[in-house]
Amino acid sequence: MTxxxxxxxxxxxxxxxxxxxxxxxxxxxxxxxxxxxxIEAGRRNVKTDELTAxxxxxxxxxxxxxxxxxxxxxxxxxxxAAARELSSMKEEDLDILMSTIQVIKSKGKHDKKD
Numbered sequence: 001m002t003x004x005x006x007x008x009x010x011x012x013x014x015x016x017x018x019x020x021x022x023x024x025x026x027x028x029x030x031x032x033x034x035x036x037x038x039i040e041a042g043r044r045n046v047k048t049d050e051l052t053a054x055x056x057x058x059x060x061x062x063x064x065x066x067x068x069x070x071x072x073x074x075x076x077x078x079x080x081a082a083a084r085e086l087s088s089m090k091e092e093d094l095d096i097l098m099s100t101i102q103v104i105k106s107k108g109k110h111d112k113k114d
Contacts, residue, residue: 004045007042015054018059
């Protein structure tokens, strides 16, 4: 997978995890929906100001969008916040979440083989 495609995948994942559609993201960023689609497909380069806008809109670090890496300090805070949220969930909801995580992990293993 190329760096450009990896960036596109992270932008798409961040949008999906933020709960926004391509149309909603486009409207909030003053872009056309096909532009979001082209960026997420890796067919259009992302401008620096767009990276910042994606980061702000989706609540992720620019460094994660670009490289897939998160600063350790920020990761530690994120893990603590996630643990807090997890501790307040019902057991059946945790089971659903764990199943979802397993699906995501298995998809990632499949993608690496391609």
